[in-house]
Amino acid sequence: MLLPALDEHLTAIPEAQGLRGIRRFAVEFLYFGIKEARASLFAGLFFLAVFAVPRAGLFGLARYDLLLVIALAIQAAMVLTKLETLDELKAITLFHLIGFALEVFKTSSSIQSWSYPDFGYTKLFGVPLFSGFMYAAIGSYVIQAWRVLDLRVRHHPPYWMATLAATAIYANFYTHHYIGDYRWYIAACTLGLYARTTVIFRPYDRDRRMPLLIAFVLIGFFIWLAENVHSFLGLWQYPNQIGGWSVVHIGIWSSWSLVVVMTFTIVANLKHFKERIHVPE
Template identity: 40%
Template sequence: MHPRGLTPVEARIDRAARRLLDRSGQRRSEARRRWVEFLVFGAKQAWACVFGGALIVLILLSRLVYPADAPIARDDALTIAAVLVQVLMLAFRLESWREFRVILLFHVVGTVMELFKTDVGSWTYDGEGLLRIGGVPLFSGFMYAAIGSYLVRVHNLFDLRFAHYPRRWLTALVAGGIYVNFFSHHWLPDARWVLLALVVLLYARTVMHVRIHETVLQMPVLVAFGLVALFIWIAENVGTWAGAWRYPSQLDGWHLVGPEKFVSWYLLMLISVVLVTWVYRPRAP
């Protein structure tokens, strides 16, 4: 394993980026060097999204080109393809076993929530197939695993550090409350706004330090939560348009997922971060 837990491919990407940026600093203007660092930042972000991006492509292809009379149900084909992507990433060392542990944990946590939410009718899967538990196709767990994959990759690729990170037991306590509320709000008063306020209080002073090369960007963690939640919301709209799953309001025709789901994804970010910090302890700048 390479420094910062990078896989061999990520280490090569990092070395190539450093060489490019070193040359930029020696031969070009400061503005040009900053531009190169921006491109490297984008390239690393794209690599961090490789697992989630592969899933989105598979879901879109299943809508656009998968034949209706195929011998394998579309949901089963998606599950097989997702497993194959995961196996290939491990086999070619594009993902470390340490990362896989986090991803597997996301898979389990997400599948449990999927089983409950589909049972109470929060959303439905229309497809058929054998690779499912109740009404939940097994590929659904990979969508949560993609979030874990992204968070682990950005942690390593950008050598993330955190100023004023709250005590982990407090973050775990709030994350546990958020997870319970995803279930309990069907019978008890919805506490999401109280929980959102607690998240804001917890992370109000926390600043994330993102190292590209010579440049270290600083961003409030609350802003980072919002940006990731926004991209998840966009991916959710792609998934529902492709018919991978649907909300009750979309059964008569597709439309954009309501902005209220953004709050749910924002709260899910704390659960996601807590799961990652069990494996990668937050470090100070």
């Protein structure tokens, strides 16, 4: 199995004493890219499937139905090849359910934040079942990156505060339609909560670190880019895209960054990393 062998290699990299300067930067950057690609395996394969499957579908299956089959096949293959554990699969299933519930609410007739215009047998409440895998892909990335990059978090806020912030983030996606959008207040609280937090990771043979808030923003940006591609391909539509495609509003970037915060909090809890969170000085 090629990918499991790659995992073994990535976790057993010998220390390279002779690497310095630009050579060290190049090697570390290369390995960082490889590890990021490995962590993004589910998301990357699903992204390719969106490109490959025509809007009219294939083999008598509608596009939405075929994308569900592909997502299930990718997920099953990752478990069977031990790229994901059963415990991680349970966590990813949770992300799928959380995301699908949000999709049902956002596409309901009373809200209509966006819509899925095409036909599909596997649509429930007007939402194709594959849509939950888009949220599961974010969870899969965080889970895989935590392992492959040997992530550790320094100065993590108290867990009850982080959990409260994540709950407020998710709740605001629903309540802002009725009592006002408090996203920026929640974001400000999250900024304060994680202001001192840094993530420690190992691209090659040495630990590197960056502010965790920057990671949240960067991941959110790449998800926003992917959403632009998906909406351009007609996978779903915002109201302002019905007459013709336009760039997804830049404000959605902040929403995705907050989703990443929520995802990170859930992963940290479900994978029982609490005892590893605080790294000694």
